[in-house]
Amino acid sequence: MANQSTFTSIFSWQVFIQSLRQIRMSLTLTCYMNLSKFPFDQQDCGMKIMSYAHRTDKIMLHWLTGENEPVEIEPKVSLPQYAVTGSTVADGVEQYIPGNFSYLTVDFHLERLLGFYLLGAFIPSSGLVVVAWLSLWIDPVASPARVMLAISTLLALITQSNLLKSGLPKVAYITAIDIWLTVCQLLVYVILLEYGLVYVLYTTGGMTSNKRCTDRNLDKNMQMDITRCPASSKMTSFERAEPQTTLTNNPKRFMYTDGIMERAPESGMFQTQYGSRREKKISLTETSAYIGFGKRVDKVCKVTFLGIFIIFAIIYWKTYYF
Incomplete structure (x- = not known):
């Protein structure tokens, strides 16, 4: 009976973690651009995701690998002055004074329309x-x-x-x-x-x-x-x-x-x-x-x-x- 209750609690915790992974977020990000070649410029706008309180001993972030791309861009989404030509993803560990923290990065490649x-x-x-x-x-x-x-x-x-x-x-x-x-x-x-x-x-x-x-x-x-x-x-x-x-x-x-x-x-x-x-x-x-x-x-x-x-x-x- 004790073993069954332990199994049930572990299963519930996994379901809870899975629900956190599927959470939807809306972000407004700022991209620092170099306009020396404007209007022939191509910009790389990046986004970085990192845990605020949990170090690497508690959480590690990795992009999913497989048949599907880790970052998908909706084909119907278009920008008035830019064309999204692709994206590049990466992950790693960054060291701070409290300890090491895992992070994920994605760079969106933008090309200006002339x-x-x-x-x-x-x-x-x-x-x-x-x-x-x-x-x-x-x-x-x-x-x-x-x-x-x-x-x-x-x-x-x-x-x-x-x-x-x-x-x-x-x-x-x-x-x-x-x-x-x-x-x-x-x-x-x-x-x-x-x-x-x-x-x-x-x-x-x-x-x-x-x-x-x-x-x-x-x-x-x-x-x-x-x-x-x-x-x-x-x-x-x-x-x-x-x-x-x-x-x-x-x-x-x-x-x-x-x-x-x-x-x-x-x-x-x-x-x-x-x-x-x-x-x-x-x-x-x-x-x-x-x-x-x-x-x-x-x-x-x-x-x-x-x-x-x-x-x-x-x-x-x-x-x-x-």
Whole structure:
């Protein structure tokens, strides 16, 4: 009779332990993530189970081994930004001051989904950079259209970057998406600086051309005034030569034959008050040089700018994704 009662008590204790193993628990866990490769990051979120009061001499924890996996993930369960690719389990003993305690660990492998960031960050920013590149094909004379197009794309990139960062944890290091958006903004800045250089070159060339035209008009008006007011035959040669000497500061410019004032031919190095032919030729050369250099800068930037962006995109995606 005594043996039967002992057997009954042992059986009841085993049933009690079995009921504890089947208890259901709901946990809210925190996972520490490294976002340096965001949004191409892969995270390992772990969970550790350990007895609080019982040492290894009273309880040992082990994962069940057999046909079924010790940790099963429901296929219907999905996360909005992550895909659960698997899990890794382990067990062991950890030593503390009160003694040794058995523990179980499980690491869930998470891979971030790129769909949202492709549609919300990478494709729009790439389109804005291409739009800024198209501004290089606008005539530099049309400064309002060219400047407004570049500034609009730059403001759109800044707004997009702020919206994305507002939904992310505040971290002290640079993430992968920060590098992408920063380089896109720098490229648009370079386009604005390039147009500033081209505009200065065109403006300088235009001012030189306008000055040359003004000098030519003044020279033409001077010749018309001399034609309309010929020297009087009653004036002496000295009186007829004096006003012209005052205007030109060169008494050898005019020749007098039989009381008639004639203009002497100019030599290659002769210079008048309003510029000689050589000065006009130099002015025309400088004008063409300024505008020609501005056109060359625009032409080079049309090719190199898009090439730099494509090379950067290839290196970026090969580094972080492939």
